[in-house]
Every structure is written in C-alpha cells, then in structure tokens.
Amino acid sequence: MDMATRSSLIDYAALVKPDRVHARVYTDPDIFEDELERIWYREWVFVGHESEVPNVGDYRTGHLGKQPILITRGRDMQVRVLLNRCTHRGNTLCQARSGNAPTFTCSYHGWTYSCEGDLQGVLFREDFPPDFRREDHGLYRVPRVEMYRGFIFASLAKTGKSLQEHLGPAAANIDRFCDLSPSGEITMNHGVYRMRIECNWKMWTENSVDSYHVYQTHGSNVYLANMFEAKADKPPPPPGKGYFGLIHARDLGNGHSDLDMRPQRRVTGMTYTGEWSGDIPESAQRAYLDGLEKLHGKAKAEQILTEGPAHTVIFPNLFNMLQEIRWCVPVSVNETYIYYAPCLFKGAPDEINIARLRRDEGAYGPAGFQLSDDIEVWARNYQGLQAREVEWILMNRGIHQPVGRDEDGIPYQSDLSELTMRSQWRHYLELMSSP
Amino acid sequence: MDMATRSSLIDYAALVKPDRVHARVYTDPDIFEDELERIWYREWVFVGHESEVPNVGDYRTGHLGKQPILITRGRDMQVRVLLNRCTHRGNTLCQARSGNAPTFTCSYHGWTYSCEGDLQGVLFREDFPPDFRREDHGLYRVPRVEMYRGFIFASLAKTGKSLQEHLGPAAANIDRFCDLSPSGEITMNHGVYRMRIECNWKMWTENSVDSYHVYQTHGSNVYLANMFEAKADKPPPPPGKGYFGLIHARDLGNGHSDLDMRPQRRVTGMTYTGEWSGDIPESAQRAYLDGLEKLHGKAKAEQILTEGPAHTVIFPNLFNMLQEIRWCVPVSVNETYIYYAPCLFKGAPDEINIARLRRDEGAYGPAGFQLSDDIEVWARNYQGLQAREVEWILMNRGIHQPVGRDEDGIPYQSDLSELTMRSQWRHYLELMSSP
Amino acid sequence: MDMATRSSLIDYAALVKPDRVHARVYTDPDIFEDELERIWYREWVFVGHESEVPNVGDYRTGHLGKQPILITRGRDMQVRVLLNRCTHRGNTLCQARSGNAPTFTCSYHGWTYSCEGDLQGVLFREDFPPDFRREDHGLYRVPRVEMYRGFIFASLAKTGKSLQEHLGPAAANIDRFCDLSPSGEITMNHGVYRMRIECNWKMWTENSVDSYHVYQTHGSNVYLANMFEAKADKPPPPPGKGYFGLIHARDLGNGHSDLDMRPQRRVTGMTYTGEWSGDIPESAQRAYLDGLEKLHGKAKAEQILTEGPAHTVIFPNLFNMLQEIRWCVPVSVNETYIYYAPCLFKGAPDEINIARLRRDEGAYGPAGFQLSDDIEVWARNYQGLQAREVEWILMNRGIHQPVGRDEDGIPYQSDLSELTMRSQWRHYLELMSSP
Amino acid sequence: MAFDRYAVEQFLYREARLADEQRLDDWFALWDEDALYWVPCNEYDIDPTRQLSIIYDDHARLRLRVARITETGMAWTQEPRSRLRRLVSNIEIYDHPDGLVQTFSNFHLTELRVNRRDPVEWIGRTEHRLRPHGGDFKLAYKKVMLINNDHEMTQLSCMV
Amino acid sequence: MAFDRYAVEQFLYREARLADEQRLDDWFALWDEDALYWVPCNEYDIDPTRQLSIIYDDHARLRLRVARITETGMAWTQEPRSRLRRLVSNIEIYDHPDGLVQTFSNFHLTELRVNRRDPVEWIGRTEHRLRPHGGDFKLAYKKVMLINNDHEMTQLSCMV
Amino acid sequence: MAFDRYAVEQFLYREARLADEQRLDDWFALWDEDALYWVPCNEYDIDPTRQLSIIYDDHARLRLRVARITETGMAWTQEPRSRLRRLVSNIEIYDHPDGLVQTFSNFHLTELRVNRRDPVEWIGRTEHRLRPHGGDFKLAYKKVMLINNDHEMTQLSCMV
C-alpha cells in the first residue's frame, strides 16, 4: 500500500483532540511512516551547528529522519546538507562520524565527489553512455538549507516557508542562547552525548517542555537540593511549586514553545553569572562580563544576564536550554536517538567554559543526575501504552485557564499548564491532516 | 487496517478442520492480533493465585495478554486486577515483580493511586479543569475478576458467562488439586519458573494435554527409569503404552480438557502418598494423612489420595498438574512466556512440602529433566512450520474411535487420542468466528 | 492480504527499467515475500553438491528459500531433497548440519522416516484412523531434483523447464570448473564458509558478476600486488583497466551470466597451472598434467588449462569461480546467508589441493583479503538505500555499446559493462511479472 | 592463607573446561559424595526448604542429570550438543570450616546451538567449596547465582 | 615491582563486587578524598577542559551520585535496582609516581533490569590508581574507557 | 614448571592489548619467523591439508594481513577501524617440546563498528605457543577455536 493510500486511511482529527491524544499516535508504525513523509521529509528539521564544520572540507555525518546525511563545508565556505548515498548504486559514501576530507570516494566502485557534492571522478567514465553527464549525478543536495546563528536547518521540500518565517518568535530564544557568549558566538564541537531512548520521538518532544515532570521524575535532585539547603539553613522556597509557578508556558506558533523563566528570574533576582559564581574565580567573571558589556553595552548585557538562556523546543526536533543544544532523530515507532551537545562560549575565559562542561555532566548525558531518570521514565511511558484498554493520554492541564499575551504578544499560560504540548499537537494535527 | 476489517478477512473455518489445522494459525501475525482481541481481551484468563497477595497492600505485576497488569489486595481484602498504566500520560506505574505498597506513585508526574486503584493524589490538582474528577481517573479495573479456590481469573469483557459457567466440570479438577492439602488450601508463593519459549502460545496449550509426546520427547526419562527398574529387577510395565493406555482424554467443554489418570490409578493401585513415600518419614506421612482425614473424613480422604491431582488445561492459558500451577502469556506470534509455580500444602508437614519442591526441580523448570526437552521441542515445532509447502498439522489421532461418556457424563476417549487438542480447536474456532 | 493480492499490487515494470532499478526492489518486505513465491519456490535453485552425501544414509540440512530441507542419499543411491518437517505436527526432523543416518526420528512423537523420506514408523499406529496410510505421510519430496556434474538443483514447481534447458550455455561453465580435475570430478566436502551479509540477496547476485567493483572494493589487494610487483621490478600491467579490459561480460540467458576471462587469458598467456606454479613441486605439477592429458587428450587438456575455470552466476543463487562453489540463501529483505565452499580435485596430488585451500583462505571467507571487504561494502550498499529521496540504482554502464556475439553465439560486451546485471534484471522482471 | 592460590584457580579452570567441552563423565568425577549443586531461582539467596530452585541436585540426582545426556541420546536439548565456552574471573578465595576452601568467582558462559541463530549467554557468580583430596580437590558444593534467575529464560541444559 | 600483585587483584575484585552488589556506601568508602572518577565521552582520551565527559566526578559529586541512589528512593533508573555482574580481567600493574599503583584491566559488565527483557552490556578498559593505605588501598583515580562511548547508548546509572 | 606464570600471563595480556588497540605493527612484531596463525573453520580440530580454515597464515601472509590494514587505507572492513576490547581468562599453562610454553585460555572479544548499531562478539578458546626470547617471548603459534566457526558469521577483520 503506498504512502498516500495508507495516510488517507488515518483520521488524525479523531486521534488528536484539544485536551488529549490517542495512544495510537505513539505506537502505530503506519503513523510513524506517515510522519516521516509529512514532517521529517518536508518540514524544517534541525541537523547540526556550523561550528561542527568550521573549515573547508570539514564534514559531519548524521540522519535527517531515517536518511543518512553528510553536512559539509565547501570550498566556497558554504554549509551543505547532502544525502550520504552514492548516486551510482546507492552505497553510503562516508562512514566516519566526522572529519575533514576534500573529496569522498565510494568504496564500492570508486566514484569520487567533491565536498560540495559534485561528482568529480567516475572510474572508466568512457564506459558510460555519452549522454551520461557528471552534473546529473552529484550527491543529492537537500534542497533547502538555512542557518540561524549557526544552527543548521534542512528541509527536503523544494519550496515552502523560509526558516525565518518558520522560527518566528522562537528565533529570539536562539538569540538569548548565543547572546550570552561574549563574542556572540557559541561552539558546538566539544563532544556530544549520543543516546537511544525506548519511546516514540514525540514523547521526547513533549517532555522537553513539560515542567510538570520535574518534581517527580527529578525528585531525587529536589530531594538532594533540599537536603543541602536544610543543612545550609537557607530559607526554603515558597511551598508548592516554589518559584516554578512564575514561569510562563508559551506557544510560539508552528509547534514551537518555551518555558519562559524570565518572570521567575526577575523575581528571584537570579542572573546568569549568579548560577555559577561560586566556582569561578573573580577575574574570570570580570573578564566575561567585560566581554559581554563590550559587545552589547552595559544595559543590554545586564538584561541578557538577567534573562538567561531560553528553554525552548523548536518543532519537531530541536531543544535548546541552559548550555545545551539537543536534538532527536526518529529511528522507529518505539525508538529515538537523542543528541545532547554542550556549547561553549567562544572568547570566554576557560574557567567559565569548564564550568559549563562540568554542569552539563552533572545533570545531563547518560549518567547525568537528571537525564538518566528521564531516559527510564520515557521507557515506562512507552511500555504503559501496551495497556491499550485505556486509549487516551491526557493533555488537559490548565486548558480551562485563560490564555494571556505577554509583553511580546505571545500567548502564554502560567507554567505547569500543558499549553506547550497542546501547541505541539495542534501543529502536528495540521501537518498530518494537510492534503 | 483496523481489527474488525483484518479479522473479517480471515476464514478460520478454512484453517481449522476437525482433524487438522493449517500452519498459518500458528505463524500469521494478523491472526495473533486477532486472538488478542477475541480471546485474550475478552475471555476468562488465568492471572494468578490469591496466595501471591495474602495481605493488604500486597501486589504482583504481570500481563493479561500483552497488557501490563497489577494484581492487588485492597484494604477491603478484595483482590483486584488493575491495568499497570497511569491514567495521566500512560506510564507503567509499578516496576517490581511483587511487593507490598499502600499506594503507587507514578514516576513521571507523581500521581498517586491507592492499592484499590483509586486516584488519591494529583500534584497541583488546582491546575486541572474544575470538571476534572479524581473518580474518573482511577486505574483501569479489569471489569470482571473472579476466583475459584484462590485461582484468579480475569476478563476484559464487561459482560459474559460467569467463571463458574466457564469452568464447568473443570472446576472439579481444581478441587482435586486443592483437596490434597490437609487444610484444603494451597499456596503459590514459593518461587516461580519464568521461561520463554520460541513458539506460538497454542503449541504450549496443545502440548500440555498431549500424552502422545511423552514417549519420545521425554524418552530420556523413560530410558533412565527403565534402566533403574531393570537394575532393581522390577517387573516392567505392560508393553506398548504401559499403563498409559488406561488414561482418559476428556473434553470438558469451553476448550478445557484433561488427561484423567484415575482409571489408571485405580488399576495400578498408585495413591498420592505412594508417589513420595520413600522420601518422607513415617511420622510426617501420618500427620499428613491425619490432617486429610480430619478435613474430609476417612472415605473421602482415601478417594482423594487415590484419585490424586488432575492434569488439566483450562483454556486458554491455565495448566494444573501434579504440584504445579502453570500458565502462559502470549508475547508475539512466535514467542510465549510460561510460568510454572509449585504449590505447597498449607498446614502439611515440612517434609512433604520439601518433597514437592524437590520433585518439581527434578522434572520442571528450565533445567528440569522433562521441561527442558519440551522447550527444545516447542522450538522445533515452530521452526518446522517454515516448510510451508506442507500446509497442515495433523490432529486426527483417535478421531475415528467412538467417544464415550464417563461416570460424570463427560465425553472421553482412551488416552493417546488427540481428543483433548481437538476440543481446544473446536472452541477456538467458535471464538474466532463469532461476530 | 494473500500473496496473489499483494503481488498484483506491485508494478514491477515501473521498478525495473532497462538501465536502472528502483531502490524498493531491495528494501520492500512485500517484494521479498513475492520473490519467495515466484523465484525461490518455483525456479531451479542450487542446494548442494552430491559429494556432500557420497554414501547411503548421508545427509546434509539446509534451506530452499526459507524452507528447511534435508538432502539425503537413499539406499538406491539417489539424491533427494526433502522438507525437513515432520508430517505429523510439523517439527523439524533433523537438527545437525550433516551426518549419516539410516532413519530420522522426530523428537516430538517419534515418527520415523527412512532416508528416502518414507514414513516407516508411527508410534501406536493403531490409534490412527484406518484410512491413515503411511504412504500419504512421507516427508515432502521437492518434486523436481536434477543434478549436473554433481551440482544439485531443486525446484518446488511440479512442472517446468528441465535443468538442462534452464542452464543452457551456462552448463559449459560448470564443465570448465570440473574438467580441470584430473578425474573430471570435484569434491565439495572440505568445509564451508558460512556467512551472513546485511543486504538483500540480489545485491549479492549482482556483485558476483560485477567486475567494476574490483578496483575499489578490492583496492587493498591491488595496492599490495602493485607494491610487490614494483619491488620485483616487474612491468606493470597496461594502464587503466589493465588486462581486465579484455574480459567479456556475457548474457547466458535465463538470468545467467559470466565474466569470460578466456580472451584475456589468451593474451596474457596465463594458464591454470601457471597460477600456482611457484608453490607446487615439479613432480606434483607433472602428475596433475599427466592425469589431465590422460583424461582429455593433450590438446583438450591444454585448452582446459588455458581457459581455466569460469566465473559465472547461475540465477538466482549459484556462483561458481576459481576453486569455489558459492551460493546464497535469502533470510529476509535485508539479510542473506552466503556459503562459499572450496572444491578439491578428486585424484589430484595433495600439493595441488592444498594450494587450492590456501588460496581460498587468502582471498575468501570471513577473514579473506577480498571477501571481508565485500561483506562490508554490501552492508553499505543496503544502508545507503535508506536515503530514499534518491530512488534509482544505476545499471547503465555500457548500455550504449553494441552487443556482440562471441564464437559460441553468446551475446557479450567488453568487460566493465553492466550487461551481466542487466541480464539478471531482465530475467527477474519476467519472473516477477508472469501471471 | 592455607590454600595454594594457583592450584585452586587451576581447579576452577579445569572444572570450567570439562563442562565447556561436554566431558561430562570427567566433570562428574570432580564431585564428592556429599555434593550439592545448587542454582537458586528468583533470588540469589533463598531458603530451599520453602522456595523453588532451578537446580538442587545431590550426588544421585546429579548423576542422573549427567547420564540423561551422556547415556540416553534423547536429551533433545543436548542433541546435538551445545558449543560452550565460559570465562571465569574475579576469583576470591577463603578458608572455610572443615578444611574446605571456599571461592567466589564470576562467569560469562556462551552457549551456541546448531539450530539457533544466536547464542545464549549465562552470566553470574559462583560459590565453590573444594575439599583437598590427595594433592588435588574434590568439589563439595557449587552454588550458581544466575543474574537472570528471575527473568524469563530459555532451557538450561548445560552445566553452568 | 613494588606492589603485591595478589593484593592489588583482590582490591580490584572487591571494588567490582561492591559495585555489582550495589553496596554503594561501602563502594564509596574505597575512594580517597582526591578522587577522580572519569568516564570520557566520544573518545578514550580527551581534554576534559574542552571536551565533554560522561562522568567527571570529584569526591563531592561522587558522594551525590551515590546518595541519589541510596538515600532518595527517587533515582528511577535504579528503582528497582539493576542486577549487575562484571568480569575484570587482563590486569596489568605498574608503579606510578607518588607511590601509587596503576593498573589497567578490561571488564565486561552485564546489567539486568526487572522491567527490561534484555540485559545491557558495558564493556571497556579501566585505569585504576591505588594509594597504599594501612595494608590496603584507597582508590584515587578510576578512568573507564567504554567501548561504546561514541555510540548511541542507554542510561548509565550503575557504577561502571 | 619451567615457566614464569606471571610473565606468561602478562605476555598474553600484552598481545591482547596490542590487537585491541590496533597497534598492528607492534602486534606483528610479537611473532616469530615460523609463525602459524590458525583459525579453523567448521570444527575445532581439522586437518588443514584437507579442510578449510578461516585463517591459516604463515609469517608472510600474516604480514600481508597486517599491511592491508595499516598501509593501504582500502581495507574497508577496518576503515574506520573497529573498536575492540577482549577479556582473556582461564589461562592454563603447560611445558611444550622444544622449550616452548603452551597456554590455553578463553576469550571474549567485543567489536564495535562506527557504522553499526550493535557490537559483534567473538568468543572462543586459544592455544598459544610461546618461545622464550631474551627475557621475553616470541609468539610461534596461535590457534583460535571460535565458538561460532560453524555458524553464519560476519566478516572477521580484527586480529582475534
């Protein structure tokens, strides 16, 4: 049965309701195939950061949906996303995770491509028909590739919304992440956590803006923190949600959303430097602040520090928060690869960048005090859906509450509403139901 | 394609004939799915024994078909079968095999349920819509749960035959198993063999009442036994089937059947105590018999001992024999989990219960002298069906012979007829063909 | 959905074009199922060599497509191919790879079959209906089994072309392989490489007559050879293809093809003895040549030596070259088992046969200097097809060049044309499109 | 310490080798008359008078276990025999009452069957108790704590 | 050589056993105050000031790692605890500056979770640095080079 | 016994390490001129003049095997190189004629490829024959009995 037929059999509106979704959207292999077609092989998808390929000939392999790709930096300094598939008989061209290579030679029959994807060498070219033109057999270039502050997005659709249109107000969240660097630039080439999680990819996307899970999934951290605060005779946070209640859950459109912590930070007076000040020598802090002020001016620098980095999901697969860029790759209906990469500040003192690494290791990655439990909880999320007698997954927290508009005109509810996930599902339904 | 459509495409009557079945009923994944719907998620299925959850708050996890369940003992002492799936976003609630817990808290967002399945605690309840009622979001209770002498059966169908109707004359077989205990009660909380077998679940169900396989599959035991009897100068059993020929293969209705060894035992004079008398001190034997006579009276006690335990399959997944309760859980079309648990006599002398354990270990379990070979033979049974040029599996032994009625009015043939399996398939065809 | 329906949905002509094939023919599980039906369970398939079962009662197990088979030598010295499946309830009968057994007894209920496949013993035969005839329940005999010079072919179709018709001119290639033996006979019972490759079976079949891949896939060997020749001050071969350009790629009909090296050998003066002369003592060479001349006469012997063994694929699964018989068994759409067996010359001096073994080990097998890289390249071939945005696999080398007829009237192009693969695909399309 | 570490290790390796190579009569000859070969079920430490074991063989039953394979030709799980190979490591040795030597070690046993695509892996910790015997040892007690003794497993017909 | 080979081996086995049996407080007590417990990410040898590690624990963070499991009851990855068993082998021992003993060894650790069908295998090479301490050792440094540190992996919540 | 047990073990560990870390030139240097590196096919014990081996390398062919990987850059099975780690255990040592030391040991080698999701495991038993050589040893003979040498296997391009 071909894709069109298969897809037309699924009534997505019956599965995705405003306040709940049907378990089948996470577990049905036909829906997974349909998503590849309608989301992963059509929409803007995050694939990497340009700091991974800083120099001519640098490359990094990966996947766009399930298709193997090659991200390269050409001699024209342009970043391209190519399919990692020889156009002769289909072999993957490049096996390494990353490297530098002026050309790629296929191990089957030796066809050679430039790092721009042009077919350069065909062994015994003379044996091919005269109308065989090398120009027709370059590596498949993903037709649309755009960058925003080094974040590389790719779309397999030949036409469509520009990246800027697609990102909309979410672009500002990327700004907040990068603006914290004294050079305005971050680098994402300091290692990456590669992880496999035993659940559908949408469980990852949802969870990434689910503040409700922090109390329980990450209860061990809360417990340890309280233990230490108790010992330190610090005043405990307000009861209940603590300061979390001040956070805004925002709908940024196109399936994007964030947990906007700025209202909380304004109240608690937390600033970005304050978050690590204990560990960093005075001089490094000073150098960092100087850099920031030089770049942005004093007022703007202070705003940046107060606001801190965003915590935002850009649909379908980018999650940017604290010091990390995170993205997911769908493997099958019940498995997802996730990649979490710490970013360092170009031009910042080493001590600050080291602190970013150490913080990353503490919480995230396969052995992190937070992410390890997320990984387990995702698996339980998928396992539970085998209990198919119960059909629905609830997504109704805060649905009865009014949706406000913040100072940027963005719809929000107070944190701990499931508005963020609902905004993902609304967009999902649109994409999956479009003709 | 939904279940109804898929199922309506399968003509079961063309696959299940009176004297043979088509290999496809064991190997077709669509049929497996259909069986989940029509058998496992509708009929009475054995899930456990109440001695596994003797006290308030005791629980045991497991599966009903492929759905994760939680068997609990509530504060009202009632045994419930709940789906092990949080009603919020679907996570499995409880991970351990068994334990005692007054409440279950979901590791994702912390919803808490009582051991009766009621939703007790919702973190930040105030964020949910006012019409959100905890009463609507308790754990899914399997609608029908009934026990017979502690054997717990569950049915996901809201209405249907009572358990008593379902069991019919098979209930008497359970009686025979329990009546051998001097307290009339057995306990199934002394460990369990958990095994995975590489075949379709129906191959297990068939084999469990297939006396024909004993000679060859368990030939090593026959060989060793003969070897010892030869050394001991014991008279060998009658040639051919030995005493096996006296056994009755009975059709108990609703897919249930047994191998009724009472006719054989009456002839050989074997009694239950005789089976282990060598190992047990006189005093323990005496204490056991006293208990039995006290409970049942002398005549009934003697009858119980002479008749011994039944060897019976209660469709689709319970097999009760000697000292064991056994059951299966379907995993996929070519894999089945089986659980074999020895039961001890509540109130019997330790020596007798120890002998039950030691006997169990000798024959059953993954390293048992009998079951290990069954496990291998099951795998060969499934492997052979790849030879699809041969389409049929024979089930015609004794089909030409008259079917008698025994003193209880139950249809039977002499042992070594495949009547037992034919009765399973007749019932199967009914269930799978019903609208 | 049954096979007929499924198959009628696939328009093979749209997938297999004269100059290219669609990636789907390698990756679609439905097509794989269809191929089992239309090729593997209908056409002539290579299953073994009679030297594997030289004596009465010898057997060897294997697979015909996915169906388990038993190749036996009966008391009438006839070689049979039987399904390795008990006709009672379907168990595989024989587990060992090979052996000698006058009878086979099923481990489930003890039915016993002769090595000709006749049902000899049924335990408690008297329990079966009177119209049960042992003659009706012998092992399923693959209806058509024919041998050519000891090569055993089997077809599950009851009628069809004879093996001789099927082989056509490819038979002469088998002759060339066997005629090199001084007795005219080869033996294939000296061990076998069993390997699993991570690709569709057709990628193996194609590759086997793909001379284009030698330069790159086996570049390490070329490199080492050149290195040694450079050190030995030998003149390098002509630039470009070297002597390869002289080879003929021939279309032998019915999907068979070869790389005919005779034109090349005539030019280079290479002869079969020359290929190993360094390693073999003079006396053994002499004895070998004497034997050959005695059998064939001097002129014919010289011709045989000059022409050497063929390098030929007999569709769908036999590949005969140098000292090896190779065949494949399809496991699933993305996995194939391949078997490479060195053949020795019956009646040749030990030194020559040892040299054949040592040469085999150097190049082929899991650790061979050539095959190990093929195994890797096959996996890359399959992996690359995940890049489904590019739909076609090219098969157009030399398609524009005229097709000649050689002295045997066989269509050919100069080597390094993909004529060989195109002839496979043309035949494939015929088989898959036939009603 | 009262034991010769090298001799103890070599005994454990020999026991492993005999079991791996299915020289079961030789393997059985290592055992003393008061043998207990114990593989607990579900947990590592159980009361075998109230809880089920996977194997709880005295010398007589162990003899049967071996004879079933070596003599009957009908122990289908071992027809044809599995190929076996185990690593024994992390050997810790202690003096034990009555002159016995007690060892703990970890093992990783791979079992490959001719009619199975993939091997089965048996992993766990073993307690051995050895009785010095004419310059060598006799095996008095072996308790095998399988890591998966509470998981759904396949049949266990090799000597673990 | 300045070290007692047997004592070193037994220390490594003891460390393995305490980790396997989830006696985490005892395991933590093996460590010295200047502890570095390091599991590099992506490659075996990286500069931890510029590259990410999977674990880069000093004594304080290691204490938290242990306490999270032993004290909070909310480290879901270890609720219920994994069953663990590891083989430590190929032990090579060297003298190290400052009186430390340096060892390299290979390990194969099997982790089995109650709610998972199949085990996870952790395989790699370990560098230990031991500080002689009152007839025994303290663990000053442990670097674990996981073979799959650049592959997509599941969570790592046991002490590897 | 005429051998130094510790030295023999360390040699085996060193050989394992050089192979694991793909230091193939160093690994090759361990071999003596009369080398035989033998991996039988189908069975553990075969007559190599009548039966096929997986590897049957003399010193010259072994040099080629190594050079193919280290010098050509076109041994695709090792481009990029596999990550390897093996456990060598159950070492039994014997005197052998002509002053050689014969050892038997079991191994478990894990191979991880960058372009494969799952590792491959090579498991078996090895016979080494070592020739004492200036305080160290030379490797004269290595026979590797793979447990799966009669099973459908993938390519074997690492030094097993």
Ligand code: FES
């Ligand atoms: S497949 Fe790449 S060159 Fe042929």
Ligand code: FES
């Ligand atoms: S899924 Fe259980 S509380 Fe949210």
Ligand code: FES
């Ligand atoms: S299945 Fe073979 S005898 Fe019954």
Ligand SMILES: [Fe+3]
């Ligand atoms: Fe989280």
Ligand SMILES: [Fe+3]
């Ligand atoms: Fe049985």
Ligand SMILES: [Fe+3]
């Ligand atoms: Fe090749």
